[in-house]
Amino acid sequence: MNSADPRGRRIAVVADSRLEALLPELEAGGFGTIQLPPAGLEREIVSEWLEQVAEHVAEFVRNGYEVVLAGDGENEEELRAKLSELGIADLAAAPFA
DSSP: OOOOOOTTTTEEEEHHHHHHHHHHHHHHHEEEEEEEETTTTTTHHHHHHHHHHHHHHHHHHTTTOOEEEEOSSHHHHHHHHHHHHTTOOOOOOOOOO
8 A cells, every 4th residue: 555644654753752762763663643631631631631532542443554552651551451452452662662
């Protein structure tokens, strides 16, 4: 498939705390990004944010995208639970993680 999409069907779910440092590698690897919530938000907001992330990830996975995770240990457990509820297996660790 030849597409004008510069991401090349690759998505990285990235912790807010790591996003800025990883941007050069993400761009070089042709990854689009989905940002995880920053520290300091209310628990309810974080949960709603992760629900939206999980729904987006599920759609990308269903459409054949490679989706990887570059977390920081803060939200991965809840994200995995939300993905599991949507029938999505654990995400692979990002190669630059």
